Amino acid sequence: MHSAARDHADIAGRADLDLVLRRFYTAAFADPLIGPFFTEIAGTSLDVHLPRITDFWERALFRTADYQRNAFAPHAALHSVEPMTAAHFGRWVQLWHATIDGLHAGPNAERAKAQGERIALAMLKRLSDGAPDTSGRQNLGFIPLAAVELRAAA
Template sequence: MPTVPDPAPPPDAIAPATDVATERASGPATDPARADIASRDDIVLLLEDFYTAAFADDLLGHVFLDVARMDLEAHLPRLADFWEVALLRRGSYRGNALQPHQTLHAQFPLTAAHFTRWTQLWANTVGARFTGPVARRAVVQAERVAAAMRKRLEIPDDGQQPWAPGPEGRTQLPLSARR
């Protein structure tokens, strides 16, 4: 009987972000038991593992379940469309990923901690099941998505005031580190 890989580790077993950053920079060790993300089915497995961990997480679970009232069964195909385009460069996602987050942020102010935890869980979930260049792209792309969302929602990453409005009222990232 073939073995089924374990789902994502429980939230208390998640490694700190520094371990994820180190692994991303050097790439995960080759593990013959794990393959790279290669299909939509792989993306669906990744999303199921991730949301199992996120729904159980002390910080994120409340946001997904009680505030957003996320129906994963209904939302999973759209999430898979998004990640299929982002990771495999194929698929049909044509939505606006920012809009639902703007609505959520208006109901329940999101913080940098929410996005940091989301990227930690995502990176650890990816690493628990997959290895290879597409898996590394999944981690990097999630960090880019989180940074873009924080910027567009004007969520500071350091507890200070949000970024100042730029030309025509658009928010812009600071060009140098704050001191």
């Protein structure tokens, strides 16, 4: 763990998650690779999306929020309009790690990063199901090596 990470407190609750998610989605919306999924295809409003996704992550990390929504359905709808590939999910993981690492360090932060990777891999596998992507290559559900290298360097 680099020295700057030691200066960061762990993710302690909903207020911390709100800040992480606000920073993450601000970066994700602006990202040239994955931003269009939020801004153009889904037409997502951060103000509408943030409370829902904060509930999701609060439940995932602390089991304190009530999240009853189907997290897969909106991703499947987006995928039917514009296929999401390993590169898209890899970029999501990169931004997720960078956001968390920039704000927090500790067991909850590590769990959030690991959970994000598991969700990204599961979502990609479920969406692609080994089907060829638009380039004709077989999409086997791998996150790009850069995401793994980013995690290893943290």
